[in-house]
Amino acid sequence: MPTKETVANALSQFETIFLGGNYHDENLCTALNIVRNELQEIDKQSNSISSDVKNQLLVVLQSFEINLFRQCLVRIFAEMSSTIVFTFFDTIRFQSMIDLETNPSMSDFYLKISLAWLTNDSTINYLIQQSLPSSNEINIDEQFLNLFCCISARAVFYKTSGSSSLCVSRKMTPTFFESTDGTDRLLRAFITYLNGYFIDDRQHSEGVTLILKWLLNMADIYGYIPYFVKTNYPEAILEWMKKPRDCNDKISLETWFLVINIFYNFARHRIGVKALNKLKALDILKEWKNRYFTELPSTDMMKTFEDTVLAYYLLYVLLLEPKEMKRENISSIENVLDHIIERTVQAFNSSQFNCGLYNVTEYLASLAKLGVNDKFLLYFISKDGILDLFIRKFLEFNHSCTRNDNVESTDLNTLICASLYTMFWSISFQSDYSTKLKENNEFIEFVQKISTNESIDENIVAMKRAAKGILFNLDLIQTDLQPIDDTETDDDHVKAMISYAHKDTKLCQTLVSKLEGRVRGDVWVDFIKLKPPYEDDWEEIACAITQCDVVLMLVTENYCTSKSCRREVIHADKRNKRIIPIYQGKEYQPEDWFEIRVGSATFVRFGDSKSDGKVMETLLNLIHATDKRKRSLNKTTSHETPILTNQQQTIAYIVPNPVLSVSSVLPRTQSISSPMMEDFRPQAMSFEPTSDTTPNQTLPTINRKPIEQWTNAELQNFLQLPPTMLDLSSGQAALTYIRLLTNDDSLIDEYETRMRHRGFSREQFANIITS
Template structure:
């Protein structure tokens, strides 16, 4: 049976800096003191008033241990005292059930359990009633209520329970060195420890370094499994289930990698004679490790992809498996693990070779969506959706899934509609604090739909879905959703960023907000105008945050040139999620540096920046390749084809910087030399020269002569047969509509003739942003609404195309 359901993760709270009461050994990060007077029985941060039963039992166990030690040297001289004391201990343990279900009561149970394993059992195995009685106390069966109420208690119980595995007796058991007479009781103790850890792992919120000091125990568990994996020991199955639970916590994956999990998991997957259930558990852990970038890298380096493929012939052949329990789970696990390991390529051949995986992922999502609890087999819908999010960075995969992939039990006419409606169904997920799966699903769906919205053929389906648009706008305007960053996995952006990205692609009016704490306003450009006397160059750098270290080095090097005013988000942005500041920097830039990497091409945020700079504003740009082995393709390759680029790594870092500076100088000196007809044609073809018409409108000192003829301008208008100077009021209205310009702007201007447009376009040439500031104020007075920058840019771009 695969333990694959998402377990509830309680809303995160700031953990207490220290534990105010703790009566059992702590994880190394927690405060602990040792009471040397009580035979090294630890008492940590005691309660202001200790529970009398705790103290009584602690003292009784200590005395009992001393009597047993004396008995070993004096035979039966104190036998009577031992018997009486033993019965007294049993009576006190039974009285635990009379106490309330509190953390203090559980501390008593845990103290007795630990003391018996560490101090009593090594001396004799004759008093196992202590173990059986303490494990049968009622509080052992009511722990979830305590975990639900007290997160700090949950953490300390997890780590104190985990630390029991480091007791000498337990280490002997894991290494197979225990006394034969102790095996039975140690096995019971091991089972209790595993089950308790598994229970707590459904409630605990782990932190980054929690397992750094536990890797030696993890290695010990791996060796124990490896030595007993062919046995029918129930402990082995329990351990696999526990490891499935723990490796699902992606924050812990680096510790599991360091402990050697990758080597052991791959080794076990190659063992053909293992029980089907154990092999399924291995694939499940394989998938869990692959969810983390470090895990996928480690698995690929260890030949994990080949080993996983080899498993399919014996694990996923229906003719061989013959209806094995868990077959559907195994199929989905395999498809998800493969998708996480394979680097999707932007071509039809890749799609053809992996159609079965793509089909199965999509069908599992559809099947899960038809269930009330959103589960397919034993998996929540979030699992395959998160995997699909990674794959949807490739356009060919998007088109195959949406247009070609076969589906069953699908009542809708469109898969785009399916994903949009599914997002609507999960719109309340962030209010469900008790389950991390639903917010994760919502985050993944926003990212999937953001990827879809980059494709013109699907836009109308999204634009006409009013409930979908309302849902997206709700999240785009709510900055509080930025608090849910913990649901943002690799290859994903936050809900806030994705929602704003979707609206931008759909041409909707989105808010380009600036936080109240920011002193930057749209009336005050972030970078110096090109018209300044020093003739400085405004440079904007667009990059993936995965390559932040290189970007910092690049900025430090370029800042040594006094001519450059450099804009990069880690210097100027008040928030990485605000498009306002980034778009303003793009608008003000004379040249934009795209740091081209695989991660850049996969980033939807970077794609938005390139499209705004290259497609909307026709800005000059320089592609900078960070690595020798990557060549841009797909949407990015199309947009930078023909442009002169720099590739770092071919020569020294300093020489590459010099090359960038020279290329900036060359581009600036060429700017006045282009023919208007060539530039107009470049609007619909890949740009081979970074100089274009848009620069002449937006840059103050680099526009062409204002004496160019009206006839030349008229002929440059794509698709217009009527000269602009002859345009009527109706023609102007049609032009506003064709360019998706806000109708209220049209009403404000009230242009009557084509020449009005041409003259207004010339008025924008000194600096269109000053005009935007004036129009924004006028727009607010007239309509009591805000005119956002992206709305005005549509007008500027349309005038430029005239």
């Protein structure tokens, strides 16, 4: 049975004798005979020898051949001028470039040769300077380094340019570069070599640029990013960026362009973002920009400058945590959004869906990240033609994702589609745009179809989650429409539900442990009641909200930027649930959308002037206040009709009275005496007919849908009023508007204290709060 050790020992003996110049030593032939016989045995018994054994022997042989070839060249070139050496290596390099361009299929061949050389001990030792050979030998090693970095970087470029999916795929990691002891040593050795330039101020060499290009092309492949995080590249690059430099020692713009793009690639992966944020990368990035981009460059460098700034913007957005995003104002982010939107349009118009170095999915990822903030979202979707472009591309890529004839682009198409679903989930929260989405039948058809897809593919799961969110926001998904029977519920038994962002899981677990055994009833939280992934179980979460007595909301920056959490808030608010916001820290203030929905609720705040123990007592008192409310309601005699607000009504109450009746949507204790309501009746209105408003002399067609589900068009058809007189976005908005006109205390309170001073009319407020 051939062994790796036998072959390795024979080759080592041959190398020692040969390099010693003893070419006539009989042991040379003996060593080679041993190697030949071992290989011949493998050839005879090929079927009985494992691939692992064969690969191990091949590695030993490759290392021997590389070392022998290197030593031979060192001896040959020792007698030649450096000009001849440079010309020799340049000739091989250009020949390889031409071959790769003419025959891209040769990429794998060139990659294999290059990686074998780069991961060899002689190359690693040169990179980390553990061995100190003669000056001529160093020169040869530098030439080999440059040659194989250049060839392999170009080979990776041709592989990725021929397949965009290779760079973006989350499902498949290419195998031509794998995380092994050899590749880990190479990546760490590259850091040592580059530190000599960035940290130790060694003179710039061609090797620095070629290594950076090699790193950039490798890091452009999504599946390889964890390899770079594992070998401490985030830490290394941040050290390069932090070092102060005087005006005579500045790094060139071309070099920073490569560095910042490598850095950006790391932030494309969740593992990379986590590592970078842990190292406070955003602060270092800002300081770096202030040092290097205070002045415009010369005209010939302007293109590189603009491309570097774009890379900075994309990286900056991906590193933004909710806390930092909240501090950003629209004026400071406008330039970022303008750059990204412009490149997004260009990428969509490209046959390869690229603009510059970046794929359209990378631009969409930045827009989706900023889109969780309402002010940023409204800024870019309000630009001329942008929403229409997104809708067109949404329909186009949904068509592509449902076809299987183009396997190569499936990953890319699916990722683009998933990004657009995420974007439209954010857009669907905005009442000004929800009607347009709702009236696009093809759009709704695709959303409904994907919402029932059972695929476990990561992108499809994300699309399904977003689709359900879109349908919910557009009032096209039905949940818990039947009244809940509480007749057998214990009055002293509280049902509390905890709503939180999954990024705050540890915080929620702490809260649950403190509540344990102290709540007289049941505490519902997804990580106890459901199986992971919890965020995909919207129906169960919605049911828990509907059936609970009180919703505890763990409100943080993460909570307010989570679309799933926003959906839970809306669901709880529409069902008129008692809500207790729980804040962390005395400085924290929630986003506007949350205050509009829940601003009048009584909250508790941990980390304020009161001790956590006192705050917990307050929280428990608020939770148990539900007991008293339930007992009070249960005192109603069996023949009395319960007092319901419009938010608590279900289909069972609305269907028997399909035509809008003010009395049916108000608390029974309130009477309609407002003179404004008398003018609200259609028959009392008088206006001149126009081209788009024709008086209807008959009663409008009865709409059998619950009022909460009426669209703007259905509402206008019933009201028979021109939009200039009253323009409510939905049936839900109409119900809210009536509550305002009839002095619903809780709603009037919120309107007067939070919205009126901002110039919002009752009509606008009703549209906003039900969006």
